[in-house]
Amino acid sequence: MQSDKTTLKDLSVFAADEQGSIFGLLAHTTTQAGKEVLRRHIQSPPDGYEHLLQMQEVVQFFTRHTDVWPDVITNGTLVMLEKFFDETDGHRAQPSGVELLFGKYIQKYLNKQEYFFTQFSLSHITDLLRGCMQLTSLASLPDVPALLKRELELMAREMVHPLTSVLLNINKDTPYRELAALNYKLRREMKSNIQRLVSHYTRLDAWQAMAKATLLHNWHFPVLLPPATSVLQVQGLYHPLLPQPIPYDIALQQNQNFLLLTGANMSGKTTFMRALGVAALLAHLGMGVPAAAMRISFLQGIVTNMHVEDNLIKGESYFFAEVQRMKLTARQLQQQGAHLVLMDELFKGTNVHDAYECTKAVVEGLLNHPHHLMVLSTHLHEVAQHFSTNSSINFAYFTTQMAGDDQFLFTYQLQKGISNDRIGYRILQKEGVLKLLQGSKENT
Numbered sequence: 001m002q003s004d005k006t007t008l009k010d011l012s013v014f015a016a017d018e019q020g021s022i023f024g025l026l027a028h029t030t031t032q033a034g035k036e037v038l039r040r041h042i043q044s045p046p047d048g049y050e051h052l053l054q055m056q057e058v059v060q061f062f063t064r065h066t067d068v069w070p071d072v073i074t075n076g077t078l079v080m081l082e083k084f085f086d087e088t089d090g091h092r093a094q095p096s097g098v099e100l101l102f103g104k105y106i107q108k109y110l111n112k113q114e115y116f117f118t119q120f121s122l123s124h125i126t127d128l129l130r131g132c133m134q135l136t137s138l139a140s141l142p143d144v145p146a147l148l149k150r151e152l153e154l155m156a157r158e159m160v161h162p163l164t165s166v167l168l169n170i171n172k173d174t175p176y177r178e179l180a181a182l183n184y185k186l187r188r189e190m191k192s193n194i195q196r197l198v199s200h201y202t203r204l205d206a207w208q209a210m211a212k213a214t215l216l217h218n219w220h221f222p223v224l225l226p227p228a229t230s231v232l233q234v235q236g237l238y239h240p241l242l243p244q245p246i247p248y249d250i251a252l253q254q255n256q257n258f259l260l261l262t263g264a265n266m267s268g269k270t271t272f273m274r275a276l277g278v279a280a281l282l283a284h285l286g287m288g289v290p291a292a293a294m295r296i297s298f299l300q301g302i303v304t305n306m307h308v309e310d311n312l313i314k315g316e317s318y319f320f321a322e323v324q325r326m327k328l329t330a331r332q333l334q335q336q337g338a339h340l341v342l343m344d345e346l347f348k349g350t351n352v353h354d355a356y357e358c359t360k361a362v363v364e365g366l367l368n369h370p371h372h373l374m375v376l377s378t379h380l381h382e383v384a385q386h387f388s389t390n391s392s393i394n395f396a397y398f399t400t401q402m403a404g405d406d407q408f409l410f411t412y413q414l415q416k417g418i419s420n421d422r423i424g425y426r427i428l429q430k431e432g433v434l435k436l437l438q439g440s441k442e443n444t
Contacts, residue, residue, distance in 0.1 A: 002301035034205025055286030057145035062211030070131035219288030236292030263398035269377035300337025319349030
C-alpha cells in the first residue's frame with residue numbers, strides 16, 4: 001500500500017514531538033534499530049493482499065505469546081556490536097604466541113580500556129546469540145505463522161558457525177589468550193553472520209512492537225478482504241491521539257463509495273477523516289486498529305488532500321498548491337487498485353463561488369471512479385445540496401447545538417444527512433475579535 005509524505009503528515013503519523021504522533025503510539029521496540037525498521041515498515045507497508053495477511057498473522061502470534069520476547073538483548077547490545085565491528089581495521093594481524101601469553105597483563109595494566117572493551121563486546125555478542133536462539137525455538141510452536149517461521153529459520157542459519165559454540169561457552173573466567181584469538185577470528189569470520197542476525201532480530205523487534213501496541217491500546221484486528229471489491233466498514237472508530245474520543249460508525253462500498261461530510265467549523269470533520277485514514281493505515285501494517293470492529297478490502301494506497309502550503313521560492317500560490325495536490329490525486333486514481341481518498345475543504349485558497357464550482361466539478365469527476373473509496377468534507381452547503389439525489393453518495397454531518405447567541409455545544413456525533421449550520425461569524429463575535437477591532441478604531 002502506498003502513502004506519500006504529505007499523507008503521512010496529514011495523518012500525524014510522524015512528528016518532531018513523537019509523543020504527539022501515531023508513530024509514538026507504536027514505537028514499543030526494544031532497540032533503536034528495531035524502531036527504524038518499524039518506521040520503514042510504516043512508510044512501505046505490505047504491497048499485496050497475501051503478504052498483508054501473512055503480516056497480520058505474525059502480529060497476532062506475538063499478541064498470543066507475550067512472554068517469548070528475550071530480555072537478554074537490549075539496545076545497548078546492538079550499540080556495542082556496531083562499535084565492535086566498526087573497529088575491525090585496528091586489528092589487522094592475528095595475535096602472536098607471545099602476545100597471547102603475556103597479552104592479559106599487557107592489556108589489563110597498560111591498556112585497560114581495550115582489555116575491558118574486548119570482554120564487554122564478546123559478552124554482548126553472546127547475549128545476542130542466546131536471545132536469537134530463544135527466538136528460533138519459536139519455530140517449533142504449532143501456531144507459528146509461515147512468514148515468521150521463515151524469518152526464524154533464516155536467523156537460525158546464521159548461527160550455524162564453528163564460532164557460535166565457542167562464544168556461548170565464554171565467561172568471566174575465560175583466559176585472555178582465548179578472548180584475544182576469538183576477538184580476531186570473530187571480526188573476520190563471523191562479522192557478516194552477526195550483521196545479518198541483527199537484521200533479522202530488528203525485523204522481529206518491529207513486528208513484536210506492533211503486537212505490543214495493539215494490546216496496550218486495546219485495539220482490534222480488522223477483517224482483511226481481497227481487493228476484488230472495495231469495502232470499508234467500521235464500528236466504534238475513534239482517533240487514538242484524543243484523550244476522550246467519540247466513536248463513529250461508517251460504511252463505504254462499491255455501490256456507495258463516496259461520503260460527503262458537512263458541519264460547522266470545529267465540529268469534528270477533519271478529526272473523523274484523520275481517524276479513518278489512521279485506521280486504514282494501521283490495518284495495512286497488519287496490526288490492530290482503534291475501532292470496535294472493522295472490515296476493509298486491500299487498498300493500493302491512501303491519498304489525503306487536507307493541508308497544502310504555498311511555495312514562496314517557486315512563486316506558487318496556496319490555490320495553485322491545492323490544484324497540484326488534486327492533480328496528483330487524480331493521477332493516483334488512474335492506477336490499478338482501490339485507494340482511500342480523504343479530502344478536507346477543497347479550494348480554500350479562492351473565493352466562495354470559485355470554490356463551489358471547482359469542488360462540484362471535482363466531485364463529478366471523482367464519481368467516475370466507483371472502485372475507490374472517498375470522503376470529502378465541505379463548508380459549502382450548496383455542494384451537498386447539488387448532489388443530494390446522487391445514490392453513490394452517502395451524506396453525513398456533525399451536529400452543533402446552539403444555546404443562545406454565543407453558546408455552542410459540539411457533540412462530535414456523526415449523523416446521516418446534510419448540515420446547514422453556520423457559526424463562523426458567531427465564533428468571531430464570541431471571541432471578541434470584532435470588539436477589539438472596534439476599540440482600535442475608537443482609540444485612533
